[in-house]
Amino acid sequence: MTYNDENLCRSICKGNRYAFEVLIQRWEKPIFNLAYRYLLNREAAEDCTQEIFIKLFNKLQKFNYDSSFKTWLYRVATNTVIDYQRKQLRYREVSTDDFVMEGLRTDSEESVEDKMENINRINAVQSAIKKLPKIQKHVLILKEFSGMTFDEISESTGIPISTVKSRLYTALENLKKEISRQYQGGEI
Amino acid sequence: MKKAYKEKIIDYLYGEMTKTEKKEFEKEIKNSDVLEHKVEELKNLRFFFNEFKDFEAPDFYLDRAAIYNNISSQDSGFSLRRIPLLGKAAIVLVAFFLVLSVLRTTVVLNDDGFKISFGSSIADAGGEKAAGINNQMIIDEIKKYIDDKDNSQRMHVGKLVDELDKRNDVRRRMELQAIYKDIESLKINTQARFLGTEVTLNGIINYIYKQDNIKTVQNAGGI
Numbered sequence: 481m482t483y484n485d486e487n488l489c490r491s492i493c494k495g496n497r498y499a500f501e502v503l504i505q506r507w508e509k510p511i512f513n514l515a516y517r518y519l520l521n522r523e524a525a526e527d528c529t530q531e532i533f534i535k536l537f538n539k540l541q542k543f544n545y546d547s548s549f550k551t552w553l554y555r556v557a558t559n560t561v562i563d564y565q566r567k568q569l570r571y572r573e574v575s576t577d578d579f580v581m582e583g584l585r586t587d588s589e590e591s592v593e594d595k596m597e598n599i600n601r602i603n604a605v606q607s608a609i610k611k612l613p614k615i616q617k618h619v620l621i622l623k624e625f626s627g628m629t630f631d632e633i634s635e636s637t638g639i640p641i642s643t644v645k646s647r648l649y650t651a652l653e654n655l656k657k658e659i660s661r662q663y664q665g666g667e668i
Numbered sequence: 669m670k671k672a673y674k675e676k677i678i679d680y681l682y683g684e685m686t687k688t689e690k691k692e693f694e695k696e697i698k699n700s701d702v703l704e705h706k707v708e709e710l711k712n713l714r715f716f717f718n719e720f721k722d723f724e725a726p727d728f729y730l731d732r733a734a735i736y737n738n739i740s741s742q743d744s745g746f747s748l749r750r751i752p753l754l755g756k757a758a759i760v761l762v763a764f765f766l767v768l769s770v771l772r773t774t775v776v777l778n779d780d781g782f783k784i785s786f787g788s789s790i791a792d793a794g795g796e797k798a799a800g801i802n803n804q805m806i807i808d809e810i811k812k813y814i815d816d817k818d819n820s821q822r823m824h825v826g827k828l829v830d831e832l833d834k835r836n837d838v839r840r841r842m843e844l845q846a847i848y849k850d851i852e853s854l855k856i857n858t859q860a861r862f863l864g865t866e867v868t869l870n871g872i873i874n875y876i877y878k879q880d881n882i883k884t885v886q887n888a889g890g891i
Contacts, residue, residue, distance in 0.1 A: 605716060619831065623682070624717055642675055649674040652710050659713075 485549035492540055504533055511557050512624060518561045519568075520606060528564045532582045533559045551636040554628065558618060560638070601659075605610055608658035616651035673703070681710055 491499035511532055516525040536556050541553055603643065609617060618637065622628045623644075634641045679685045680693050697704050 601716065624714070630682075640672070645675045645678040646671055649678050652713055656709055656713050 481520070484546065485553075486545055489540055489543055489545075489549060492537070493550045499545055500537060507553060508533075511553070514554070514621065514626050515561050517609075517625050518558075518617070519564060521608065524568065528561055531564060537558050547635050548632070550628075551632045554626065554632070555636045558622070560628075562614070604659045604662045605655070607662060608655045611658055612651055612654055614640075616647050616654065619647045620651040620655075623648055677703075677707055678712065680707065681714060 483499075485503065485506070488499045488503045488506075492503065508529065512525055512529045515528040516522065516533065519525050519528060532601065536553065539556060543549070609620065615637075619633060619639075622633045622636065623630070628636070630641050630644055631645050633639075637644070639647070676685075676693055680690065685693060697707055
């Protein structure tokens with residue numbers, strides 16, 4: 481038996497804890513990254529990732545193997561992140577990390593000016609993504625940062641592929657406008 | 669811009685076109701300044717995303733996930749759907765004899781007040797031998813699902829609490845405790861529903877945990 485995700489799920493449902501650990505190890509990084517893209521706060525992303533895996537475990541019996549595990553997982557994950565964000569907004573605003581310092585590719589050859597330039601750009605992009613409407617942000621993050629195919633996004637979100645594409649286009653357009661407005665250079 | 673073009677641009681940018689489609693679209697781009705400008709703008713924007721690298725999950729993350737795995741999997745221990753058929757049959761038998769035992773219940777009086785025990789049926793550990801099952805088997809079965817699992821759960825939660833204490837992370841510690849409490853109470857309720865009544869369950873737990881130092885008072889009428 482090969483240990484693909486679906487087989488692991490079956491094994492977990494039979495009570496195999498180790499299988500769940502393998503599944504977590506396999507998916508924790510992409511899911512953490514997904515949560516981070518939404519929440520922009522490492523601590524909140526960690527908390528939320530925990531929640532996602534707990535929810536995943538509790539919902540696993542409902543997984544019917546019709547869709548791929550990946551699309552189902554991302555559906556659970558994005559719903560959990562959105563709920564988490566809503567809860568956070570109700571109680572307190574999650575502060576955004578000084579994201580650039582850890583998110584920036586480091587290149588020792590870069591001059592200080594170049595680095596500062598990159599930091600400004602990244603801040604502008606990050607802040608623009610934050611302002612996108614929910615569904616646009618959703619599609620952008622899943623495509624651009626989680627590397628999902630349009631089929632997978634469509635399956636995961638329940639939106640037709642052509643709508644996914646047009647939402648993504650609008651998201652990119654909105655990002656461009658917002659960044660141009662924010663970024664001092666006017667163009668990116 | 670028309671929806672069809674938006675989709676084409678997206679397909680082009682994300683490499684979703686066939687070679688022929690790509691060639692044709694590139695021709696269109698060359699013939700339209702507006703289209704060319706639009707594609708270039710979005711290309712630049714996408715290029716810019718490459719500046720972001722994936723965020724590494726923290727080193728301690730795996731351990732915490734494993735611990736949460738143990739916490740949440742407590743729920744699975746009592747899901748009938750996850751128990752094989754023979755196991756279900758055994759549990760039904762156990763539940764049946766538990767009900768029989770409760771009908772012949774004994775109230776146990778210790779320092780905390782009245783608790784329920786199986787009185788003579790547990791005390792002589794042989795009342796149901798004729799039916800192929802004895803009280804020790806019942807206790808073992810219950811222990812397997814309640815006692816042992818609780819111990820491992822506590823151990824893992826303890827580890828995590830220690831970790832959070834070390835980090836002085838009061839908020840997450842509180843959250844963890846709240847989650848743990850919820851799961852624990854859900855588990856107890858699930859067990860209670862399965863076994864009959866919560867009173868019976870508490871009686872069993874009390875019996876298991878407080879076998880020492882108990883005085884018994886016979887109670888013919890049950891609870």
